[in-house]
Amino acid sequence: MALDTLDLGVLAAIVLAIVIYFTKGSLWGKSDGEDVSVPRGSSRDLVEILAANNKKALVLFASQTGTAEDYSHKFAKEFQSRFSIPTMCGDLADYDYENLNEIFTSIDGFQLVVFFTATYGEGEPPDNAVEFFDYLENECDDLSNLKFSCFGLGNSTYEFYNAMGKKTVSTLTEKGATLVGELGLGDDGRGTMDEDYMAWKDGLFDILKDQLSLEEHELVYEPQIKIEESVLTIDSPEVSLGEPDDKYINPSQEEAQSLNEGPFDHTHPYLAPITVSRELFNSDSRHCIHAEFDISDSNLKYTTGDHLAIWPSNSNEHVFKFLDILGLSEKKDVVIDIKSLDPTVHPHVISPSTYEAVVRHYLEISGPVSRQFVGSVAQFAPTEQAKAHASKLGKDKALFHEEVTSRYLNIADLLHVLSDGVKWTSIPFAFIIESVAHLQPRYYSISSSSLSEKQAIHVTAVVEQEKYPNVDHIVTGVATNLLFNIQLAQNKVSNVKPVVTYDLAGPRQKFAPFKLPVHVRRSTFKLPSNPATPIICIGPGTGVAPFRGFIRERVAQTANDISVGKTLLFFGCRNSSEDFLYKDEFVDYSKKLGEKFELVTAFSRETAEKVYVQHKMLERAKEISELLNDGAFFYVCGDAARMARDVQNVLIRIMMSERKVTESIATDMVKNLRVLNRYQEDVW
Ligand code: FAD
Known part of the structure; x- marks a missing residue:
């Protein structure tokens, strides 16, 4: 029986409806709950993006190593949750600023812009904020509509302590903007960044309630991402097993070739072979590693005095303890889809991936725990006792210092202590991804010369492993113990037992033998241009x-x-x-x-x-x-x-x-x- 034109039209409509139903729009990049009118990255117009996504507050970060970025996300999330104000968090490099002054007049009910500004090197802006400060100084003349707050991240042992935070405030106010609250000064030098942030944030929230008449709500977790277990398996080629970025997942032949061509930066590293590694100390308890990265097969370039960023992964011991306390050990290889519920939110985790790969490669699980994390994880505690204890720690700075900071506990250690080993199976994995800082590259001053070693980059790294009095475990650093493990394996040293061990082969054996993802950061630490200068x-x-x-x-x-x-x-x-x-x-x-x-x-x-x-x-x-x-x-x-x-x-x-x-x-x-x-x- 032949179908006439009308039948064909109806049939096409039915097929289309079925496709939409079963793919939930994902064929053209739309996922559940997303308003994709102006998704991230498709426009640089701040007003357009904020309006299209119905945002009423904006948090912007100037971040070099990722710390300011992590704090800004944390702040945006809490601000949105506490005051029910839809808040967008963004990278200063992603937008144009010509209409910064118009946000408040163009968007009905717009409340505040908050800057998180790190200071890098000798009082310089982070790379992602160079253009912003250039615009402020040379092009911008009126910001009289702008209401803003600012938290600076700095180090008081440096000459130019929090220079960029201070500059943000002075430049914006000079242009007529109004500072709400005081400039927050986070001090890494005294090790008080977290407490400085909490004190500033709490103070700012009080002022906001007062000045902007904002109503505060009890903090409850509102996910911005959605995790679904997938039908894919760990063997599916499109699944990330911890590849440094998506270009490394299942590349075509042509794409694989371009992996060596760069450009290489904080979004895309070069997988560099370590050709030589050796111990520089003569000691049983202290170690320092000299490592040589071969760059001859790549376009990676450096000049003497630059920094090498090494992208680490977590140790087996930390990964397994973390998965265990969340009750995820059995499911470590299950594949998960990670989708954003807000088009302006971009999780720092490649999807689809596995629970283990996320924990091993993308999350900072072994460092110190923040008091805010403990306060917010309390709602998912497996016992009433653990819940009460976590809530108390979250509120009591002195107690937190005594029970957590001074004992060098990481997240898994703390959860374990709080629940007496009972698994925290109710914590949504989305909460973990959103609340735990993402694993950042570590920087090393390059110890070779680009004139003498054109095809290699050398680094000299002291291994961070410390036994503190009254602390029952050895506290280890992520990247340096990884380098230490590589040195032991590469030189077949069998009589030294490392404190922690690593999966040196990496995702799909891609890091074997002895490769690590790296990129170079240009530095201003340079020899005089005239070699005759002493x-x-x-x-x-x-x-x-x-x-x-x-x-x-x-x-x-x-x-x-x-x-x-x-x-x-x-x-x-x-x-x-x-x-x-x-x-x-x-x-x-x-x-x-x-x-x-x-x-x-x-x-x-x-x-x-x-x-x-x-x-x-x-x-x-x-x-x-x-x-x-x-x-x-x-x-x-x-x-x-x-x-x-x-x-x-x-x-x-x-x-x-x-x-x-x-x-x-x-x-x-x-x-x-x-x-x-x-x-x-x-x-x-
Ligand atoms: P991380 O994992 O970053 O840990 C940092 C510290 O926290 C460690 O001391 C660790 O023991 C401690 N820690 C771990 N867990 C906890 C916990 N639960 N509670 C409290 N503390 C904890 N370093 C060099 O050796 N050589 C260089 O040439 C060099 N150049 C640098 C250049 C620049 C521009 C910068 C910014 C840094 C440089 N560093 C250098 C330092 C380097 O970047 C790393 O910070 C250092 O190697 C530690 O890295 P890690 O991953 O091993 O330790």
Whole structure:
């Protein structure tokens, strides 16, 4: 029987309806509950996006390492939940700012813009905020409609403490914007970031209730993402097993080729082979790893003084303990679909994936727990007792410090203690993904020279494993213990047992043998453009890393008949036989550079009085002053907490004594060196 045109039309409509029903629109990218009128990434117009998604508040982040980003998401979620104000959280790099001032007049009922601003390097904006600050300074002239708040993330041991947070407030208010509440100052240097944030946020909420007449509600978890267990299996090629980004999942031949071509950045790393790794310490309890990443098969480039970002994964022990306390051990390989319920929210997890892959590769599970997390996880406690205890900890700063922070507990440890081992099976996995910080790359000062090692990047990383008094476990760092495990496996060391172990082969064996995802971050820590300029380098401990690169550069220049200036390096460690990094290499550099290189060592534990690099600087005061007079550049690398500030103070003292000037003139002289870029710091 032939179908006429009408029948065909009806049939087509039925087929279309069936397709829509069964795919829930996913064929063209629409998932349940989504308003996709202006999804993330399709427009840079703030007013358009906010209006289309019916948002009444905006949180923007300027983030370098991801911490400001995590806090901004946390804030946006709580703000929305507490005041029932639909809030969008976004990356400053994703929008244009021409109509920043019009948000309040164009969108009915719009309440507030909140900035989370980190400060990077020597008072610089994070990469994602460079254009924003450029716009503010050079193009923007009126922000008189803007009502904003700001939380700065900084480190008080740095000269330019919270410089960008302060700048955000001063620049916006200069343009007529109104600051609501006070600038929040989060201080990583004192280790109080979390408490500083909580105090600022609580204060701001009180002000908002008052000034904007906002009504506050009890905080209940409102998911912004949806997790569904999938029919796919761990063997399905489209499932992420922890690949660093989706380009690494099931690539075509052509796509696989482009994986080596870059560009490589914080969204797409290069999977670099580690060709050499070795132990630099001579100790049973302390370790420092030298690792060489081969970049010859890629377009990855660096220049001497840059930083290498290493993308780690969590240890087996931490992953299994975490899955266990959530009652997910049996289901670790189950595939889950992770979908956003809000088109402006973009989970930092590749979907589909498995429970284990998410925990191992995308979540920061082993670091300190935040008090806010404990307060909010209480609602899912498996026992009344655990619930009461978690709620109490969430509210009591001192108790939280005593029971959690001072015991170096991570999330799994804490959940375990709170419930006495009873599994927390009621925590939605969406809550875990939304509340636990995402696993971030760790940065390392590159210890090779791009002139001497064109095809390799070297790093020098001290392994973080600490046994604290009255703490029943060894506290470990994620990336450095991974490097330690690689070193042990690569060199077939069998007589050393690592505190934690890793899946070195990685998702689908892609990290075998001995590969890690990396990208390079350009730094401003650079040698003088004229190789004949003398340099003074202060680099105790792993602070010596970039100076090894500088010296290797000068060795290569000398071999190319380029005349180099003097390099005076101050290196410090505990003693000459345990942790004297690159001891033998320095002998070789001395031979090659002759009088153009001098190493001054300070061993803190070889004499009754502790001797540090600062003491050695004082001994060489005259020479330091003369070299600076000859145009030398002064570099400091390593510990930001004490050393960098002490070194600066010692330099001021040297100027006072050698140049016979007052403290204020000497201080100005050192400041001036910074302005001229002749005093550079690479500290962490
Ligand atoms: P993480 O997992 O980040 O842990 C950080 C610290 O927290 C560790 O000390 C860890 O023991 C502790 N910790 C873990 N769990 C808990 C808990 N539950 N409670 C409390 N504390 C806990 N480092 C180098 O060694 N060499 C370099 O050349 C170098 N260059 C750097 C350059 C820059 C620009 C920056 C920003 C940092 C640099 N660092 C360098 C530091 C490096 O980036 C890492 O921070 C460091 O190696 C630790 O990384 P991790 O993943 O091993 O530790």
